[in-house]
Amino acid sequence: MSRRNKGSDSVGKIILILIGIYVVFNVLPNIFNNISFNKNDDKNKVSEKYFRIISSTSTSKMDESIIKYGKKNGIKVHIDHYGDLEIVDMLNNNSSDYDAVWISNSLWLYMLDNQYLTTDSKSIVIDPVVMGIEKSKAKELGFIDKDIYNRDLLNAIKSGKLKYIMASVTKTNTGATSYLSFLNSLAGSPEVLTEGMLNNESLKNDLKDLFKGVERVSGDEEYLSEMFKNGDYNAMINYESSLIEINQELVKKGKEPLYLIYPVDGVAINDMPFAYINNDFDNTKKKNEFIKIQSYLRSDDAIKLMESYGYRSWYGGTNSNADKKIFNPEWGIDTTKYLKDMKYPSKAVISTALNLYIETLRKPTHVVFCLDVSGSMYGDGLDELKEAMSYILDKDKSSKDNLQFSDKDKITVITFDHEIEDKFDTVYGNNTSDLINKINDLDALGGTNIYDPAIEALKILKSENVNEYTKTVILMTDGMSNGGSFKVLEKYYKSNKENTPIYSITFGDSDEYELKDLAKLSNGKVFDGKSGLIRAFKEVRSYN
16 A cells, blocks of 8 residues: 555656646746746837827826727827927837827927928918916007017017016027027018027117017926916916916906917917828738727818817818807907918027027026935935036037036035035036036935025025026935924025925935925925836926
């Protein structure tokens, strides 16, 4: 009996060994392959099963209706939103992640490195970029019920009677197109704007004066609207549809609405094209899905919905039947008047104009970087901080993303742990080698106190002329503050009637609640640096 049991055990062991060999060579590879696939499952699902749209943030109101239409027609739609100029960069680097693009202005499709990347582009609706001014201020300036030219706005700014906020010229569609519109008009509205015209000193001086009127800059249009609603400003440049939405909110709250200004010598008009991305392979299914979605966006139902959001569907002409509750004449909107669209220059001229803005035209900035060098930053944290600051301060590196400082900018660096450790600065924003060297020599030690350096930064900027400099505090920290007091900072900020934004970059285990308090106090913003500090620094730079 025992011999038979031993034999049975031996046979059983052999069977188990054979099963094990089979599992190792046949089952496990499939499991690992599935595991490997699952790591990219979301991306593969989006790529293979979904019709993928990369879209401007300005179109997000239409997401629900597009997805709903797709569902009814057997199309799974996936939509990602980015700023227009970021979309251009993403498509230039890797277009294969998307099947279609819905961007604010055809101008940016022409700026793509590959002019054949997009096809079948059709404009959907139009959305002018205009200035909205508090109605009482517009009346004071004599802008009500009157033909206004871009130079009238410039003269009001030069006299000190008009200040405004706007989105970044180098990072947003409204900022770039409004700049190009002013540039074209103040150059005399030529048939074709040339690079040679940009050398005109009188034109440069006019544009410098124009940007002296800027009180705050936002890195995106959505935050610009929030900045306006949360701040004390009386004018802003934005999409007509965004200004209509803001006015609707202001009226509901019993507040004064904005009066929209449409210069008769030209405004920037966005045509919001929807285009197919030609990814160098024949995909009939994707193309047919594109055609269906594009047809839907141009359908009566979709157009009616977009008009309810403040978009215009009448191209270049007029519409006396537009809904007056939306396109309210009391807000300066006259849909019976023809809007003169500006003529955009060539790609080369636009690139030169943007560089001219960065180096010469924009209001200089005085930015104070508050850098956390507490003990928790030791090692990788401090190394990444040094790398990010080197990128931002090195003109050759940052100019690749149009983020470089100019020689007219001022930069101050405050290092801190449980107290302020050091301060160093430069009054020439393109002379930063000494700053970079000092930052590279930093060590990490001690606790964390974010409030005292923020107060010190505000004190440094207090003496700066707001008409001559944009003032910004950028705070970077990796942990919860265990020193200083928010109440002391809050008291200082309010008692000195500060209007300087405090932007924070999170890192490591930083407490976002504390940083959100700073943002709320100063009408600032918190940026996520946990997934990439350089990316966060790039983003925050577009806000000053």
